[in-house]
Amino acid sequence: MKVTRIAYAKELNQGKCQALAEQAWRLGGVRTLVWDRFGSLAGVGLSDRVIRDAWMADGTASTFGVGANAWKETVRDAVADIRASREAAKVQVRRAVCKRISDKYERKRLFGLIKNDGWRDDSYLSRLMRRHWKRGGNHAANQIVVRADKYRTFVLSEGGDVWLSIPGLPGAGQVRIPLNTSVAPTGTLRLILRGGRVEVHFQIDASVMRSSARPHGAAKIGVDKGYTEVLVDSEREHHGRGLGRLLAAESDHRKVKNQRRSKLRVVAERARDRGDHAKADRIWKHNLGTLKRERRTARFRERVRTLTYEAVHSVVDKAHTVVAEDLSRSFSGHTRRGREMNRRLAAWTRGLTAQALHDVSERRGSALVLVNAAYTSQVDPVTNAFAVRRGDRLHCSGGVVWQVDEAAAVNILQRDGDPDITLFTPHQRVRQILQERIDRQRTRLPVQDSNVSPGGRGERSI
Incomplete structure (x- = not known):
């Protein structure tokens, strides 16, 4: 398993910045x-x-104006991106096939066509691919991909920071970049020019990381992804508290900031309409830039990522098997939450949580099992009957009240190995299965009858 590390250039002069920006712009073409x-x-x-x-x-190739290896690596990287987008669409197509085709032999045939790119000759699969594979495009003109044998690293003094030397534009020689680390990058590099800085992305083997040596636990635990906290496990322990406050605070800050920026944008546009171009230019230059906003966003993402991975590590510390819900699909609810709540929920980082569960489990040797998430937060974990949810409380029969996330974590653990509810079972069918189980349990109970039987009991057995 590989993990990505980022080194930053420090004290890079203007000439080198312009040379890298020009090369990245040409490779963007x-x-x-x-x-x-x-x-x-x-x-x-x-x-x-x-x-x-x-x-x-x-x-x-002669029209690109860049080195041969630079544009060849860019072509390879772009083709890999296109292939990744196509494979992501195939996941949705497979789900659509599972939902519609019940015959296992026909499913197997269609899955083979999808895997081997033979879907173009099948009208049904072609229609599904057109629906799910949206035509993409390039929006990146700030990246340079450097092959492993086309750069060198060196230090000016023993134990000092590393310098990186990469090929520049044809006839311009090498561009030497001082880095803020004493660890030399290895493998293929990706240089990204962002926010006035140069980022050097490279990969290392996860086995050399200290976290890979941490042992996992011995229990089997179910976890529910939350908003106020990162995870809640089936032992009713909350991990990553404070996530909701962090997301809400950043969302509220962006709302206020964007409202003020909109007012300034109107002032600048009115000033330009009056012919006061100097005032409009000053506002756009000093008040409507994106540099500070991008840096704040980067810091916010780092804080959320750190909190998420710490929470996942705390779960794996006591689990050899983690059972989690599959939230890769979108869910459309009928509950009206209001604009403010919808804005805050839009920042929910469930994708990051899913990635952290996958990475940490693979790195530390624990197993990750994904199950169907349908109705896990609406069912009583004890009786498996549907309960009434009010806010973050689940009101069950007998007056028992569960915290919703804790009940969901227990239900997720119990759903592992369910022979009837698989990962791709539609939520309508999941509800039918749960209701049928409830009805079967009720038929086994004695039915109350107002007429007393000859045996003297006020019950009727069926």
Whole structure:
């Protein structure tokens, strides 16, 4: 398993910044060309080598104005992005096939066509791919991909920070970048120019990290992803408290900030309409920039990521098997929450939580099991009957009241290995299965009857 690490350039002069920005801008044109020509059906089944050889033969490569290895690595990276978007669409197509096709042999045939890109010759699969595979495009003109054998690292003094030397534009020589780390990057590098800084992304083996040496626990635990906290486990322990406050505070800050920016934007537009271009330019330059906003967003994401991974580590500390809900699909509810609550929930980081569960479990050797999440927060964990949810409380029969996330975690643990409810069972069918189980339990109970039987009991057995 590989993990990504980021090093930052420090004290980079203006000449080097301009050289890197120019090279990244030209490579952005290469990336855009790949997406425009091969981002749809024309790119299915084509490798980056086929595209590279064709462009070298017809002279397209000579128009890029960058080094050969630089644009070739960019082509490879763009083709990989296109393939990733296509594979993500295939996941949705497989779910649609499972939902509609019941015959297992027909399913197997369709799955084989999807896997081997033979879906183009099947009208049903072609229709599904057109529905789920949206045509993408390139919006990145700030990246440089450097192959492992095309750069070198060195230090000016023993134990000092590392310098990175990468190829520049043709005829411009090497660009030497001082980094803020004493650990030399390895493998393929990705340089990203963002927020006035140069980021150097590289991958290392997860086995060398200290967290990989931490042992996992011995229990089997179910977890529910929450908003006020990162996770709640089936032992009623809450992990990552304070997530909701952090998300709500940042969302409220963005609301106020954007409202004020909108007012300033109106003032600038009115000033330009009056002919006062100097005032409009000053407002756009000093008040409507994005540099501080991007840096604040980066710090916020780092805080949320740290809190999330710490919570997942605390779960794995006591679990050898983690049973979690699959929240990769969107859920449409009928509850009206209001604009403010919807705005805050839009910042919910359930995708980050799912990624953290996968990464930490794989890194530390514990098992991660995904189950169907339908109705896990609406069922009594003891009787498996439907209960009434009011806010964060679940009111069950007999006057028992559960905290919703704690009840959901217990239900998620119990759903592991359920023979009737699989990961892709539709939520309508899940409700039917749960209701049928409740009805079967009720038929086994004695039915109260007002007529007393000859045996003297006020019950009737069926």
